[in-house]
Amino acid sequence: MPKAFLVDTTRCTACRGCQMACKDWHNLPAIETKQTGTHQNPPDLNPCNLKLVRFHEHKTKDNKVVWNFFPDQCRHCVNPICKDVADMAVPGAIIKDSQTGAVLCTEKCKELTADDVKAIITACPYNIPRYDEATKMLTKCDMCFDRVSNGLIPMCVKSCPTGTMVFGERAEILAEAKRRLEALKKTFPKAYLCDPKDVNVIFLLGEEKEHYYEYASFM
Amino acid sequence: MQSTRRSFLKGVGAGVLCLTLGQLGFDLTEAKAYAKELKIKGARAVTSVCPFCAVCCQIIAYERNGELISTEGDPDFPINEGSLCAKGASLWSMYTNKHRPTKPMYRAPYSDKWVEKDWDWTLDRIAHLVKEARDKDLILKNEKGQTVNRLETVFWMGTSHASNEECAAIHQSMKSLGIVSMDHQARV
Numbered sequence: 001m002p003k004a005f006l007v008d009t010t011r012c013t014a015c016r017g018c019q020m021a022c023k024d025w026h027n028l029p030a031i032e033t034k035q036t037g038t039h040q041n042p043p044d045l046n047p048c049n050l051k052l053v054r055f056h057e058h059k060t061k062d063n064k065v066v067w068n069f070f071p072d073q074c075r076h077c078v079n080p081i082c083k084d085v086a087d088m089a090v091p092g093a094i095i096k097d098s099q100t101g102a103v104l105c106t107e108k109c110k111e112l113t114a115d116d117v118k119a120i121i122t123a124c125p126y127n128i129p130r131y132d133e134a135t136k137m138l139t140k141c142d143m144c145f146d147r148v149s150n151g152l153i154p155m156c157v158k159s160c161p162t163g164t165m166v167f168g169e170r171a172e173i174l175a176e177a178k179r180r181l182e183a184l185k186k187t188f189p190k191a192y193l194c195d196p197k198d199v200n201v202i203f204l205l206g207e208e209k210e211h212y213y214e215y216a217s218f219m
Numbered sequence: 220m221q222s223t224r225r226s227f228l229k230g231v232g233a234g235v236l237c238l239t240l241g242q243l244g245f246d247l248t249e250a251k252a253y254a255k256e257l258k259i260k261g262a263r264a265v266t267s268v269c270p271f272c273a274v275c276c277q278i279i280a281y282e283r284n285g286e287l288i289s290t291e292g293d294p295d296f297p298i299n300e301g302s303l304c305a306k307g308a309s310l311w312s313m314y315t316n317k318h319r320p321t322k323p324m325y326r327a328p329y330s331d332k333w334v335e336k337d338w339d340w341t342l343d344r345i346a347h348l349v350k351e352a353r354d355k356d357l358i359l360k361n362e363k364g365q366t367v368n369r370l371e372t373v374f375w376m377g378t379s380h381a382s383n384e385e386c387a388a389i390h391q392s393m394k395s396l397g398i399v400s401m402d403h404q405a406r407v
């Protein structure tokens with residue numbers, strides 16, 4: 001049975017526990033970064049940050065500031081376009097595990113040319129993969145494949161203190177997503193689920209994706 | 220950007236459909252090859268407490284051959300139920316960080332250099348300074364002539380992790396010196 005995540009962004013407080021838990025579990029080092037006028041730090045996903053909480057603020061018509069948080073990560077697509085593109089160049093560079101539904105970059109990524117890498121990165125509708133010059137690897141969230149295949153939940157979900165992130169069987173997560181969406185409609189009339197049929201990391205937004213992140217949802 | 224991505228996808232999607240079908244069955248073996256052992260497998264699990272705020276989230280520290288492998292929230296602890304914030308989630312990085320001081324650091328008055336010292340020297344130095352300050356500054360009586368025995372030049376910085384009993388012991392020992400200013404680290 002494929003697994004899925006639900007990310008209810010209306011519950012996220014941007015504590016960034018998930019971002020740090022991901023970094024620590026994958027033994028990724030700290031990187032040099034700069035304050036760019038937002039709490040979003042580092043400014044973008046990179047080989048050392050496979051999970052990143054994105055910050056976005058806007059003013060409503062009645063001059064109130066709305067601050068939205070978007071804990072960005074690979075969506076582990078049901079039909080991953082990155083895998084299709086990679087297979088044209090190096091079959092097996094990106095694979096999809098049939099048990100968990102995890103989309104994984106393998107060591108074969110090192111055989112990809114610069115053009116292949118560019119094509120894969122451009123193809124991702126969610127702007128997720130990043131290229132690591134040092135290891136010649138494509139990097140992105142691996143659904144904590146080692147944990148999940150040993151019966152544990154991904155580290156980001158485990159660390160989440162607000163219940164923003166939930167992990168489980170896809171069928172159950174879809175049902176929970178619909179239940180939460182219905183409940184949220186009262187307080188967030190514009191709430192919607194991002195591409196629930198196509199992805200295994202289902203984001204629940206409180207309003208239009210423009211107020212979260214350009215690549216928050218595809219449809 | 221969005222529209223170019225979308226049109227690009229349409230073309231690619233149609234082109235690779237037959238390729239993908241032809242490669243069914245390929246996935247499983249590859250995923251098995253990818254699967255690595257859990258890094259915490261066989262490691263000793265020790266419960267500990269996050270050192271930062273007064274919530275005192277419990278953590279599980281995984282240790283192997285005296286080396287810290289990983290840390291994560293303890294799901295059995297009723298306060299945090301396995302979850303952690305960014306500070307608690309980064310304990311492994313904090314512990315293994317090369318910038319983390321592991322010995323007392325001393326900067327002499329007017330010096331611009333930090334020097335490593337051992338605990339014996341450090342505790343002796345603190346004791347001497349407390350005594351010096353107390354001998355010099357202890358206020359025995361206030362303006363009205365009432366006995367106060369107050370030491371206003373020493374500040375006690377405790378910890379939000381202290382239990383009631385520890386707080387009582389700290390409070391009484393500090394009060395016996397006349398110290399009136401006390402707080403814990405989570406508020407600074």
